[in-house]
Amino acid sequence: MKFRDYYEVLGVPRTATPEEIKKVYRQLARKHHPDLQPPPERVKAAERFKEINEAYEVLSDADKRAKYDALGANWKGGMDFTPPPGGGGAEWRSVDPSSFDEDGSGFSDFFASVFGGARSGGGRGVRFTMPGSDIEAEMPVTVEDLLRGAKRRITLDGGRSLDVDIPVGVRDGTVLRLAGQGGRGINGGPPGDLFLRLRLTPHSRYRVNGDDLEMDLPLWPWQAVLGGEVKVDTPDGPVTLTVPAGTQSGRRLRLRGRGLPRPDGTRGDLHAVARVMVPDRPSAADREAYEALRRATAASADAGVRT
Numbered sequence: 042m043k044f045r046d047y048y049e050v051l052g053v054p055r056t057a058t059p060e061e062i063k064k065v066y067r068q069l070a071r072k073h074h075p076d077l078q079p080p081p082e083r084v085k086a087a088e089r090f091k092e093i094n095e096a097y098e099v100l101s102d103a104d105k106r107a108k109y110d111a112l113g114a115n116w117k118g119g120m121d122f123t124p125p126p127g128g129g130g131a132e133w134r135s136v137d138p139s140s141f142d143e144d145g146s147g148f149s150d151f152f153a154s155v156f157g158g159a160r161s162g163g164g165r166g167v168r169f170t171m172p173g174s175d176i177e178a179e180m181p182v183t184v185e186d187l188l189r190g191a192k193r194r195i196t197l198d199g200g201r202s203l204d205v206d207i208p209v210g211v212r213d214g215t216v217l218r219l220a221g222q223g224g225r226g227i228n229g230g231p232p233g234d235l236f237l238r239l240r241l242t243p244h245s246r247y248r249v250n251g252d253d254l255e256m257d258l259p260l261w262p263w264q265a266v267l268g269g270e271v272k273v274d275t276p277d278g279p280v281t282l283t284v285p286a287g288t289q290s291g292r293r294l295r296l297r298g299r300g301l302p303r304p305d306g307t308r309g310d311l312h313a314v315a316r317v318m319v320p321d322r323p324s325a326a327d328r329e330a331y332e333a334l335r336r337a338t339a340a341s342a343d344a345g346v347r348t
Contacts, residue, residue, distance in 0.1 A: 045151045047096035047109065055110070059101065066097040071174065074227060095148050105156055112155065173224035173233035180205070180217075180237045184244045184254070187211060187301055188276050197222075197235075205237065210302040213241035213249065247276070252309030253300045255293075257316045260284065265317045275299050275311055282313060290317040 048055050051065050073090045075083040099105045180195065190209040196202050203222060211217075216238050223233025241249060248255040258273065268286030272279050277299055284294070292315045300309025320327055 043151070044112075045092075045095075045149065047099050050092050050096040051100065053100075057100075062097070062100050066093065066101070069093045070097075076227060091149075095152050098148070099152070099156070109155065172230045173226040175233040175236060176223040177236045177238065179240050181242045182207060182211070182213075182239045183242055184247050184249065184276070187241070187249070195237075203235075207239070210304060211239055212301075213239060215239045246274070249301065250312075252303055254309065254311045256311065256313055258282070258284075258294065258313035259316050259318050260288065260290075262317055262319060264288075265290070265315065273313055284315070288315050288317075290315055 048057070051062065051069065053062055053065050057065075070090065070093055071077070073086050073093060075087040075090060078086040099109050176197075180193065182191070185191070186207050187210070191207040193205045193207060194202055195205055203219065205217065205219070207217070216236050219235040219237065221232045222235035226232050246256050254276070256273075258271070260271070264271065264284060265288045266286065268284050268288065270281050270283055273282045273296075275296060280296065280299075282294060282296065288294075294313045294315065296311040296313065298308045299311035302308050323331065
């Protein structure tokens with residue numbers, strides 16, 4: 042028979058640690074599991090899956106690995122191999138890939154000749170179980186969700202619905218873990234987890250900047266020049282904001298404690314950003330008023346008054 046290079050089967054170096062071997066094995070087993078393949082590929086996948094499990098059976102067991110490594114010094118994969126004394130030789134058999142679903146992944150004659158196994162007529166199989174895969178998805182959230190929390194119902198593949206609680210104070214990019222709501226396990230393995238990454242949708246009024254909120258504050262020119270009080274809608278309801286005289290466009294007016302919730306129970310601030318507006322279609326009266334303002338500004342400049 043031919044010598045089997047189990048390290049080559051898994052694609053790991055001979056110096057691989059048990060943790061590295063386990064990690065690679067899980068990746069390959071999931072990739073080649075027959076239950077996850079389309080029907081035309083299942084027989085081929087079962088054969089590959091059987092090889093992967095056999096290699097892992099040996100390399101994950103310290104005693105078997107030591108015995109195998111001792112043999113590996115004299116043979117390479119594909120070379121003719123003479124079983125050591127005491128082996129079962131031709132008495133041993135492997136499981137037909139077509140019987141995988143009932144018997145699991147059987148071991149080869151090579152394995153049996155080195156480590157022993159089930160004699161023909163009895164049959165030995167390994168029932169392989171694997172946790173379900175984790176699922177990652179994105180879920181949109183609003184500024185109001187960040188402020189107050191929310192409950193959302195989502196539908197997963199296959200029509201399964203879940204109610205998801207969005208806690209107060211989450212942020213764009215926060216990942217929510219729903220244990221046991223991921224992919225189904227294989228052969229009785231536990232289900233995976235569902236990870237929802239929150240993505241903030243643009244808001245018509247507010248912008249998020251860390252723990253703070255920003256909003257535009259439209260002002261007419263006379264409001265910016267003369268100052269006064271204006272009403273502002275905030276997430277907590279309308280408030281009256283005092284605009285200082287001489288406010289320039291772009292000036293930030295802060296409303297303390299009206300931003301996003303923090304983990305310590307405090308909140309960020311809300312910044313109203315002044316945006317000076319001008320009429321796009323001024324009336325005759327508007328034009329006359331602005332002309333008067335221009336004349337007054339020019340007179341002030343001629344008198345050496347800085348504007």
